Amino acid sequence: MKSELELRGVQQRFHARGVADGYITAVDDVSFSLAASPPQIVSLVGQSGSGKSTIARNVLGLQKPTAGSVLYGGKDIFKLSRAEYDEYRRDVQPVFQDPYAIFNPFYRVDRVLWKAVKKFKLADTRAKGLELIEESLRAVRLEPENVLGRYPHQLSGGQRQRIMLARVHMLRPSFIIADEPVSMLDAQVRKHFLDILLDFQIKHGMTTLFITHDLSTVYYLGGEVMVITKGEIVERGPVSTVMHEPSHPYTKLLLDSIPQPDPDQRWTSRIAVDELERLDDANPAADTKPEAPII
Amino acid sequence: MNNVPGNVSESVLEIKGLEVVYSTNRGDVKAVRGIDLDVRRGEILGIAGESGSGKSTLAVALLRLLKAPGKVTGGSVLFNPAGRSPVDLLKVHGEELRVLRWSALSYLPQGSMSSLNPVMRVEDQFKDVILEHAPERKSSLHEMIPRLLAQVGLEPRVARMYPHELSGGMKQRVLMAIAVALEPDLVIADEPTTALDVTIQRVILQSLADLRTDFGVTLMVISHDMGVHAQLADRVAVMYEGQLVEVGDVRQVFKDPQDAYTRQLIESIPKLGRRAS
Secondary structure (H helix, E strand, C coil), rough: CCCCCEEEEEEEEEHHHHHCEEEEEEEEEEEEEEEECCCCCCEEECCCCCHHHHHHHCCCCCCCCCECCCCCCCCEEHHHHHHHHHHHHHHHHHHCCCCCCCCCCCCCCCCHHHHHHHCCCCCCCHHHHHHHHHHHHHHHHCCCCHHHHCCHHCCCHHHHHHHHHHHHHHHCCCCCEEECCCCCCCCHHHHHHHHHHHHHHHHHCEEEEEEECCHHHHHCCCCEEEEEECCCCEEEEHHHHHHHHHCCHHHHHHHHHCCCHHHHCCCCCCCHHHHHHHHCCCCCCEEEECCCCCC | CCCCCCCCCCCCEEEEEEEEEEEECCCCEEEEEEEEEEEEECEEEECCCCCCHHHHHHHHHCCCCCCCEEEEEEEEECCCCCCCEEEECCCCCCHHHHHHEECCCCECCCCCCCCCCCCHHHHHHHHHHHHHHHHHHHHHHHHHHHHHHHHCCCHHHHCCHHHHCCCHHHHHHHHHHHCCCCCCCEEEEEECCCCCCHHHHHHHHHHHHHHHHHHHHEEEEECCCHHHHHHHCCEEECCCCCCEEEEEEEEHHHHHHHHHHHHHHHHHCCCCCCCCC
């Protein structure tokens, strides 16, 4: 278990059609570090196309940045030895947005958990493995008898997302990289999920990088927040400070755009559509392909 | 009553005693339980309520898009389009209904849902709607499409694009432009900004307000987000368990809610951001 995950000058460019130099820069010179101790929750907030998911892919080693490096315990994750890479793989765990896409519909959900037991040799007997699985399911407030033996389509989105958290719980990583994990969940299930993440931080000392476009979840989680726009991190600080005294104009715009539930506080200024259109053009989802093949 | 054809009635929609049930094998579930509501011409009426309160069921029932096992079991919905005879929306069928749709009564769905056809260019989706509901406008299509796109702040080049080339906010604005293509009397918008980023949401709300100001469209906006209603609506109707618990001017509803549930709904809104402090 290493104590630090660090991004140093990470840049990610994609080939793009119809732009001046044939490239768009999704992530531009991003540097930040996450410490395993003390455990913390750091949110990365930005709108669609800001580059936040690309950063998640970089941190998880799914996409090699075009410049700069991702360091785990001081070493470039793309230059680790086999043993170091295995450790990194176990110690940095992802939770993705879509609780539907993560499961193979032909297998029972147990498989995802048993795979972890076997791959990471968490238990030497089947009984111990099952005990571990059941313990982790209870830790995410799922009743083992309600979920084990079921197929993904028989569970709700919230239950599936919590199974991924149970898997994380079994592995006890130092770092969780959660990319929009609650965007497809409704309000009540969302709160459940966030509470579990907070639980993991307090009880098991896990540090989470929480990627989202939703400011209210950032507010709920607390901790620190980084604001990203057009591939650049423009502000970082404690949630309470950034939310109440934002220093960057983009953060101000973001906060001002939350519709206030007060008819006397209606927006008086307008947002220029052109400005946002340019942001839309930075959306790497359209018309681009990664420079390096995705592993 | 002043519902003479050619005359403009004050209410676009008069809903009386509307009831909708979903039949299940454990009996009927009443989703809408006797709603009385007038939608005034030129207003933006917000429909608020939590998930399961029946607000979307109300919308699909008004649009006559309700599918089995849902069925309307009572009430009437008098629709007064300008320059046409008033009709009970629950009693029109076939061709009569088809003629009303889009040209008098239209629908703005949630843009993140797959509302646009992924294999058609934006301009072809406009053509589809316009030729289906107003074939006589065929010759003016080339002029209409860029003008409609401009109304929602989109460039003419968007017409040649496919939905996957558009961002979520752009898709929602294309849907808005399609919804108002035939200058309808009433647009029913179901969660028009849900699942969009806050900044894009603000642009969409801005554009919706513009549609009313510039073109006099009457809007019924369904949203679970009280912030959206506070920013956009003239009046707000609050639904709870299939009933309307309160209807009033937006300032009155927020500042002086008459109903206990409305008060709860407003108090439960998390306060964040600078202006709330």
